Structure formats: C-alpha cells, structure tokens
Amino acid sequence: MKKDKPNTIRRMLVFRLLMLPMVVLLLICATIVFYLTTYSRDQVKNDLMRTARDHRNLIDHFFTEKNATLRFITTSNNLESISDPAFLNRLFKSLQAESKAFVDLGVIDEQGNHMAYAGPYDLAGKNYADTPWFQEVKEKGSYISDEFLGFRNIPHFIIVVKQTEADKTWYLRATIDTYFFNDLVENIRIGKTGEAYIVNDRGVFQTRQRSGGRLMEDDPDFGFYAMADDNGASFSAGGRFNRQYIYSAVPLKHKNWTLVVRQASTDAFAPLALSALVSFLIILGGGTAVAVTGYIMASNMANRLRVSDVEKREMSTQLIIAGKLAEVGEMSTGIAHEINNPLQIMKAELAMIEVLFIDLDPLLDQGGREIMVQVKDSTDQIGIQITRCATITQGLLNFARKTDHELSPIKIQTLLPQIVQMVDHRARIEDIRIVQEIDPDLPEIMSDANQLQQVFLNLLNNSIHALEKRPQAEIRIKAMGNEDHLIIAFSDNGCGFSRAAMEKAFLPFFTTKPVGIGTGLGLSTVYGIIKGLGGEVTLTSKLNQGSTFLIHLPFTFNEENLDTA
Secondary structure (H helix, E strand, C coil): CCHHHHHHHHHHHHHHHHHHHHHHHHHHHHHHHHHHHHHHHHHHHHHHHHHHHHHHHHHHHHHHHHHHHHHHHHHHHHHHHHHHHHHHHHHHHHHHHHHHHHHHEEECCCCCCEEEEEECCCCCCCCCCCCCCHHHHHHEEEEEECCCCCCCCCCEEEEEEEEEEEEEEEEEEEECHHHHHHHHHCCCCCCCCCEEEEHHHHCCCCCCCCCCCCCCCCCCHHHHCCCCCCCCCCEEEHHHHCCCCEEEEEEEECCEEEEEEEEEEHHHHHHHHHHHHHHHHHHHHHHHHHHHHHHHHHHHHHHHHHHHHHHHHHHHHHHHHHHHHHHHHHHHHHHHHHHHHHHHHHHHHHHHHHHHHHHHHHHHHHHHHHHHHHHHHHHHHHHHHHHHHHHHHHHHHHHCCCCCCCCEEHHHHHHHHHHHHHHHHHHHHCEEEEEEEECCCCCCEEEEHHHHHHHHHHHHHHHHCCCCCCCCCEEEEEEECCCCCEEEEECCCCCCHHHHHHHHHEEEEECCCCCCCCCCCHHHHHHHHHHCCCCEEEEEEEEEEEEEEEEEECCCCHHHHHHCC
C-alpha cells in the first residue's frame, strides 16, 4: 500500500460521508434562518405598528377631550359672562386644576380682537384677523393649529372653537402646554432606541425628536412616511447619521399630523441577532462535532482498510508459503525414496564389511590390527552419517505425507510441565527463565501425545537457541482455551526473525542458525504435525525483540479438521 493511500481513503470518506449531509444541513439551516428572519422582521414591524396605533388613539383622545372641554365652556356660558376678565380667570384656574395641559385661555370676537385673556402673556387687545388659524376656525368651527411662534415668539399650538350666539359670533382659544404635550407624545419606551414624535403634512416637527430633531425643524426623513394612509405604514429606512431604523407612521384623526414611532434596527433585531448567533454557534458546534466524529470514523475505516490490506498481503504470503510447502512436500517424497534406496544398500554393505572385519581379525598380525582399527573407525563414521541421512529423509517423509495418529486424551496442564522439565537443565545452564501460565481448568484434548511432545520440544529448543548470551532471557508459555480450541503460545525475547525470514520460517531446510548447526527441518516438522492434527500454527516476530509461536488445536480431533490441500 502506498504511504498516502490511507490519507486518500480518509479524504474520500470524509468528502462522501460528510459533504452531502453538511450541504443538506446548511441548506436546511439557511432556509430556517431565512424564514425566521422574515417572520421576525414582520413581527417587529407589526409590534411597532400596534404600538403606534395605540399611541395614536391616546393622542386622538387627548385632542377630543380638550376640544370637548372648550365646546362645553362655549355652550355653557354666554359672551357677556365669559368676556368678564375675573370670570375668565376663575374659569382658567378651574381648567388648570383639572389638567395642566392648558397654558392660557382667551375670548376673541368675530373681528379677531382679543376681548379677554387669562394667562401669563400680555395678549389682551391683540388682533388675529389675518392669522391662518383664525381663517381656518371661521370656516371649520373648530381648529387645532400647527406649532407657531405668534405674538409671544415661543413655539406653541392652540385649540380654537367657534360659538354663534344670536347675531354674534365669538371664539374661545386655548393654548396647549408644549412640554406637557411633548411628554404625552414621548411617553413611549421601545427597547433602548425607540421614540415617538409628530410631524405635520409639510414634514415639520410638531414635537421634539429625542434623538436630535428640534421643535419646528424640518424632518430629514419625512420623505419616507409622507404617503402613510389612514391605516399607517411600516418600513425600514435610513435615519439621521445614516443609521438604519424601522418606522411605523400613522395619521392622527383630528389633525393633518403624522405620529411616527421608530426604533434602530440593531436594537429592534437584537433578540433575533442573539438567537441567530446562538443558532450559528449551535450549528457550528454541531457541525464541528459531526465533522470530528466523521473524521474519526473515516480514520477508523481507513485504518481498518489498511489493516485489512496488511492481512490480505499476509494471507497472500501464507498462501504462497503453503503452495511452496506443498510443492516441497511432493518433491521431498520422491527425493526421500530415491535417497533411501542407496542408503539401504550402503547400510547392507557396511554390515557385510563389519562381519568381514570380525573374520579377518584372527588372521592379522599386530600391525595389521592397528590398520584395521583405523579402517573400523572410518566405517563407524560412515554408519553415523548413513543414520543421519536416514533421519533427514524420515523427517521429509513425515512432513510430506499424512501419518497415522495414536490418539488419546491428553491433559495439557500435565504434558507441558513434563516437556519443560526435559529442557529445564539446559535452560538453567544458559541462564534462561521459563515462565508457565497454564489454565488449570483446561479440558482434555484428543490428540497424539508423542507428536505434540516433538512439537513442543522443537519450539523450546528454538527459543533456547535464540536466547543464547542475551540478558534477562525468558521463555513464556501460555495455555488457555476458548469454545472449540486449545491455544498455546510460546514466546521469547530472543533475537527474533526478520520479515523476510518469517515468510520462509516453515519451509524445509530453511534455518537462521550457523552452518553445520541444525537441519532446517524443525519448524517445518512442527508445521506438518500441527496441520496433521487439525490445528494451526502462526509466527509473529520482531527482529532483536523476540518471537511468539501461536498454536490452535481443536479439543476434539476430527478428520474434517485436516488440511487436505
């Protein structure tokens, strides 16, 4: 596997498993945010419009009440009595006791002359015949003026009612306290920046604007709400200092004035912005958690694929080894038979030579006997080597063919200590510690004790050889069981195998020992015996760190367990 393949797989999995769900999630969130924003904007505007209408009703009620008060006075008193300054003063004080909205009270005749006046200003005798409000009230019968300066040169507005008595017409005029009326209009609190004010049909402030507009100044934002109909209008627009505002504008019923209620957009949508921020953080946190989880899952899957690939390569290597072993087995059978035939002849001839030596011994003198002793030593060495060759060929035959097994119940917890005892003396000489971890409750297995003894001795001897001259040398034997198999592990901290050596460890004649030591048939014999007993043997090792041989044997021997490949 290439080094970057796991990363490529991880990226591919992250892209395929996360990108589509994340895109869908973002689209859903965007849709929800869009509709939530739209709904919230409409809700804010509706709330602002509801507040404006309620406040308009309050102001309209104020005008209706003050107009009715003046109308009641004109209908309850005649011109002669109300023109009396003393009576008018008493009447004015009575009105002020009822409401601080009135600044003064005056009676004006049909020529516009101020006949009587009660209040703080010197207005008695003034003529209003040419003023716009006098012309309006003559025509309409009652009139509420815009803010104007008048004779007092102070911004104020008035309410005037007309009264006809016999053949005379006169007017009762009251000035409304500007501060009182401003407080009435401004008495509204919406968030931190909400405010209310009134402009006339020309866009002139009739009340002050808390955020900076002064009385009788032109409203720079008037163009936004000049077209408000009877139901009012709600909209967003730029305000003073280029600040974005939400407006609700409603016309008053008694006057061509417009009540404006507005709030800064940042203030009005602060809860929405907070909700959007919290939602964003939740989505971000959730998305991050999903991404991290997906990345971890993708990494795990990539690692599993990498492990699977390694296992696949190891399995391929094992199949190759198994194929080689099968080929070597077939070759070994033929080679062993071919070698055995001349060995048997050589052995027979050697026996004949030994008989001849016995017959010749009485016929030889002292010098001849010495020569014959040397010849006898040579023939003995030939016999030893013939026996060694026979042992090798017998090992090849044992590896290559299926032999009959002498099956019997075996207690591994008894057999293993007996075999360890056989090598214990040699291990102590080599300063090697043997540790046994054997489950005492292991059930008996049906197997061949002699062959298992050969397997265990081979593995122990290999470990002892691998641990020669190594510090803290140790062989650890573990025996445990699962549902169907006995598992035995032989581990050491010896020289270990290289990766290349591991691939050939079970091949006949392969050895890591020096030349002249070992035949290279020990592990191949172990492999053949364990396979023949229906089990498996595997090797894991690291060079200069140690090796572990793991044996799996079925508790019950069955011909179906055998490897027939």
